[in-house]
Amino acid sequence: MTNQQGIVMEATERTAFLREMGYGTLALARDDEAYAIPMSYGYDGDRQFFFQFGSLDGGTKDEFLETTSRARLVVTEMDGVHEWRSVVAAGALTPVPDVESAEAFERLATDASIPPLRAFGARSEDVEFELVRMNVDELTGYQGTAYDAA
DSSP states (O other), X not given: OEXXXXXXXXXXXXXXXXXXXXXXXXXXEETTEEXXXXXXOEEOSSSEEEEEEEEOTTOHHHHHHHHOSSEEEEEEEESSSSOEEXXXXXXXXXEOOGGGHHHHHXXXXXXXXXXXXXXGSSOGGGOEEEEEEEEEEEEEEEEOGGGOOO
């Protein structure tokens, strides 16, 4: 189906795209202030994304993570005016309990595009890590006309 936003992606196309990309922009919010950050993710192929937050004590990311009740993940790829794909997922963020961390680590190892830790400008031993899950309640995907099979 084509509309002004492009062609609606089928569930299998969305899943393949999300697994291929492994990173996107995660938007968090506090009151009337937004905070968007590039994040690698793991995806269960259905309704859960997994993130490994790395932060320094008291960092901005921590502050927004604590106050965000609902987040959005935007994953895009643009190769040309008709060759683009975009998926937006929205849902609540919750910590992953230790007893469920194996699935999160497996998904991250399989799907995530993880940047070097030096991106923080700190020693790796000073960075605290937390596994977080997004329980998706809204998932949409569109693509450019170059992907139209018709």
